[in-house]
Amino acid sequence: MKKLIGPFTQILPLTGLPLKGALNDEQLQIVANGGILIEDGVIIAVDDFEKLRRNYPSAQIEEITGDHVLLPGFVDCHTHICFAGSRAKDYAMRNSGKSYLEIAASGGGIWDSVTQTRAATEAELTHLLVQRINRHLSEGVTTIEIKSGYGLSVAEELKQLKAIHQAANKTHAHIVPTCLAAHIKPKDFDGNESEYIKHLLNDLLPKIKQHDLASRVDIFIEQKAFNTSDALFYLSRAKQMGFEATVHADQFSTGGSEVAVKAGAASADHLEASSDYEIKLLANSDTVAVTLPGASLGLGMGYAPARKLLDAGACLAIASDWNPGSAPMGDLLMEASVMAATEKLSTAEVFAGLTYRAAQALKLNDRGILTKGKLADMQAYPCNDYREILYHQGKLKPAHVWTGDR
Secondary structure: OOEEEEEEEEEOOOOOOOOOOOOOHHHOOOEEEEEEEEEOOEEEEEEEHHHHHHHOOOOEEEEOOOOOEEEEOEEEOOOOOOOOOOOHHHHHHHHOOOOHHHHHHOOOOHHHHHHHHHHOOHHHHHHHHHHHHHHHHHOOEEEEEEEOOOOOOHHHHHHHHHHHHHHHOOOOOEEEEEEEEEOOOOOOOOOOHHHHHHHHHHHHHHHHHHOOOOOEEEEEEOOOOEOHHHHHHHHHHHHHOOOEEEEEEOOOOOOHHHHHHHHOOOEEEEOOOOOHHHHHHHHOOOOEEEEOHHHHHHHOOOOOOHHHHHHHOOOEEEOOOOOOOOOOOOOHHHHHHHHHHHHOOOHHHHHHHHOHHHHHHOOOOOOOOOOOOOEOOEEEEOOOOOHHHHHOOOOOOOOEEEOOOO
16 A cells, blocks of 8 residues: 655655765755655655645555654664673773773773673574664664674674574664674684684685575774785685675775775775875775764774765765774764764765665665655654754754655
C-alpha cells in the first residue's frame, strides 16, 4: 500500500548535487510544504503535499503536525561499536598528559578492548551492539558500518562478525559489516606483522567468505600497526578474493591514503596527518576521503583537512569513528557540526558528507538522497529552517526517523 507522509515545512532531497568537490547552500533544492510518497520501503514521489494527496487519494496518510524539516537518513560509514568494556581509564590518562606508549604499558590501548571483547559471549556482544545501534538510529543514522577488530584471532573475529549479523536482525537500521582483523598484530600471535597478514588471508578471510559474514576488509596503516607494503599486499589479495577494501589512513603519519588509492579502496578514513600531496591524490581518485571528527575530539588533536579536500575536488564523507578508545561519544551530528565550524564547511557540504557521499564510501547507490526509486530512509527535525540543525550543534535531534517502510 502506498503511504503519503507529510506535510513537511521543508524537504531537502539533496538531489542534483555533485559527488565530489565543494558545495554552497544555494545549490540545495528545497521543497516547501512537501510530502513524500512511499511504497514497500521505496520512494515513489517527492512533491507538494496537497498535490500528492490529490493525485493519490487512496494512499494511507501519515500526518506530520507542526514545523518539520525532512532530510535523508544519515549514513555512518566508519564505526567500531561491536565491543565490550570501557576505556575510561585511557581517556583520563590521555587528558592527564600520558602518551600512547605509557597508556599501553599500563594495560590500556586497543589490546585492553581486545581482552574485554574476547571475554564477552556472542550474545553479550549482540545485546550491547543492539543498544548502540538503536541509539544511533534514534539520532537519525539509518545506515551503520560496523567493524570487527577487537577479536584478533580467527575464532574471536568470527564471533564479532556473527554478533554484528545477529544485531542486524534485531534492529530497523541497515548494517554493513567490515572485517578489521588487521587492526594491530595481536600480542598472542607467534610471528611478525607480515606473517599475521598471511594468516588472515589463509585462515580467516576464506571462512568469512564461506559464511557470508562480511564483504569488506579494513587495515590500520600506521607505525604502531601495519606498514604500507604489508597493507598493499593484504588489500590486493583480499580484493582478488572478492572483498571490497577500505583503509585507516594518515591518522598520525602519512602513507595510508596513497596505499588506498593504489589499491582502489572505496575509502581512506581519518586523514588528520594528510598533506597537500595526499589531498591531491585523493581528489584525483575515486577513493572517498572520510573524516572522523569524533577521533579528533576524543584525542584532542586537529581535524582532517576537510576544507582543503573539498576545494581540491575530493569526495568528502563524515563519519563518527564511534569506538571505546579514541572516539567514545558516538554523536555523529554533533561531531560534524563542531568540525564544520572549525573547517568552515557549508551546510550543504556537511549534509552531503553525512548522506549520499557517505553512502558512496560504502558503495551503496540506493540511499542518501530523497528521490524516486531510492530507499525511504529519512529523518525529520522539529524546526522550520534547515539551518537550525547544524546551528544547535547536535542538540536538536530528529523527532521522526524512518527506515524504508518501518
